[in-house]
Amino acid sequence: MNTPPVQTCKRCLYNTNHPLGLVLDADGICSGCRIHEEKDTLDWADRWQRLEQLVKPYRSRDSRNYDCIVPVSGAGDSFFIVHLVKERLGLKPLLVTYNRYYNTPLGIRNLAQLRRRFDCDILTQSVNPLSVKKIIRTTLRELGSFHWPVLAGQSVFPVQTAVSHRIPLIIWGAHQGLEQVGMFSHLQEVEMTRRYRKDHDLMGYEADDLLSFFDYLTEADLWQYRYPDEAALERVGVRGIYLGNFVRWDPWAQHQQMVKQAGYASARMNRTFDIYDHVDDWHYMDTHDIIKYHKHGYGRVVDQASREIRHGRISRQDAVSLVSAYQGNRPRHQSMLFTWLGLEKSGLDFLISQLPCHSIQAVVASSGFADAPPRHFFVPEPVAKLDMNISERQVIVGKGYPDNFISKTA
């Protein structure tokens, strides 16, 4: 293999170690930044028209079925996506969500708010917790990931639902490969593929591939995460499109709009200045981010800061200071994770010590820790906290939310 030395983009914070693959051009600007430039040059009115044309054949003529499926969660771009689909495109979506178990009360509240504010039907998938924990213990050991079931479930449940409910169109927000590393141009209108899911979301391991780790996982633990077969997909005509190819995607601005217009609740999180992206997950900006930092040399805050550099809201220099302050933060909720998984901290520490970080140069070295809002970048006051109490008396999401995070049965 001819691998040249690691190079860093002159504009954003990424370097060529990026797990999705990043290239620099002759000016030292990365593929992600170059594709981002399209956001300021493309005719978005025209692209919206293309989107209207694309979804036209999927509008059902009667009220007997949904027009499309929209995968959602209690965080991320879900509010904005549903707003576009329902209020601007005028489609009838079926929302689907995958239960990740370590939900924050805020995430559950946001999901309920989403459903009610936009008046949508929603399907939830909860895979039995015993299997989920068995899978996590395997993927943590073999792949250095405890997030695999969430990635697998979030990416496959909508496809399974498309087949079972005969709703061919699935509408996603932004394509991660395009947004982060410019893997595709907006003009290529890349769509969802099983290949991308296996290659990138699942780190090369689909459900059946986990059986190859001679472990105690059985087919009974994994079949729920299987992609539908080719014949079923072709019969229904399943197709996943990304709104980010047709709309000038700007999560920071979109979130603020949704806080104002749709009651999305934001909260301060560990290890980042961002208060919007991952409020539904106790561990994403915590232990998961620590692992990411040690595996790839950077935490999520680098993704978010690079995004804001490209949107012109912060200079590269300020972004470096911003990021280095947050990446040193220690995790806050690890005991919750260990209790739920039945793990010892020493086990995780050992695993982290085996990760490649020591041979990978950190994208930005961490220098201390940060908790207060950053100096270099304006962040609005968050609306809530991760563990906000749900004020309504009736919570219709499964059995509510975990009792003090230490579940008695699961």
Next chain:
Amino acid sequence: MSSGRLTVGIVDYGVGNHTSVLRCVRELGFRARISPQPHQLDQADVLLLPGVGAFPTAMERLHAAGLVGYLQRAAQLGRPVIGICLGMQLLAESSTELGFTPGLGLIPGAVEAIGDPRWHIGWNSLEVAEGQPLLHPSDGEVMYFNHSYAFRGPETFVAARSRVREGSEPLVAAIQRGSVWGLQFHPEKSQAPGLELLERMIRVRGER
């Protein structure tokens, strides 16, 4: 794991890459092993003879491995043998590829250059002969071929043909005599139609 599964013995004579055939047969649900050893091949329900490259080299290697007599005895005993691509050609009496070379002689006929076109490469449909119930479900299916020499022999042993162009002389695509079968195409590289055919052949032949 079922103990009633059929075992396929893939004859290893040091020519070609057998991994794809091995994996294919296993994925079809059969047990399989690659071996040059008669005592291990004895345990197989069905023998598979793959092959790529040139006829003379392949026969040389078969002789060197002591497998010529073994395969001839297997045919006499009525054990199922399936030759694939060059493996099918080896079943014949002789070939003129790079000079005259005797084959295993399990099925009367000779292997000669196709001539025109020089090679038969690509996907082509099977024309299954009359009285071939095992192959019949695959009649009209499109399989992957890659050869420049072809079998020529008595009608009675020709199980299927394939035609390069409309109206051109058909090439022999499959041969059969007793328990011995030959497939000129690559069923393991012909996706669903090929896999279905191979599965059926192994299962039906092996269960006899």
Next chain:
Amino acid sequence: MLRKRLLGAVVVRQGWAVQSFGYRRWLPLGKAECLVENLDRWGADGIVVLAIDRGDQGPDLALIERLGALGLSTPLTYGGGLATEEHAREAVRAGAERLVLDSVLSHNPQAVGAMASAVGVQALVAALPLLYGTDGQVHHLQHRSGDQGLLPERIRELIAGGQLSEVLVIDSTGEGLGQGFNQSLLQALEAYTDLPLLAFGGLARAEQIRPLLSHPQLAGVVVGNALNYREHAIGHLKADLTDQPLRPHRQRCVI
């Protein structure tokens, strides 16, 4: 009747499968194994893996072996770094059905005969990157050096003779752009050889592929970048080309 083929190309550079744009720009796509396995599942008529940065390192045998270990049921063709008889033998032993030869045609054409003896003529495909020069003539591009000129005598001899079984004609200008393949390149090459031709470079949509399939000498088309933009790309292309002599599309029943 022999069908024409719709092949999928996977271009590999620095260990990554990439989108390729005119031999000059590349965008990472992911792991070659994932793309190849996907093309197999989709039912491509063949998979062509081109390792374009091998230089003098010989073929990427480790890559071929990894691909062989996938248990593909689709014919696999490999190109990149093949320069000697030993390389050809090892690449076939590692699991490639057929081989694409590029730089060796210019730098060491004598080796081709030995390679043909070792693995069989039907295993060898000549890759010819072509473009129009400033003189308006069809030029052959040596992409390692960047030199271009009229098709060299030694290459014309090779494709006229009997040591290669197919020619992969590459539209170097259109490659990666999805704007179609310049048909006149096929006609230009037909003057030098009656070998079956494969067309690669710039093909993305069915209406670009259709006119090529009616060329009598064309045996198949190769699509690269465009197969990565949507699910079941091969199936969609074939669905729009049912009037053509292609192998009919069938899904695998096994996952």
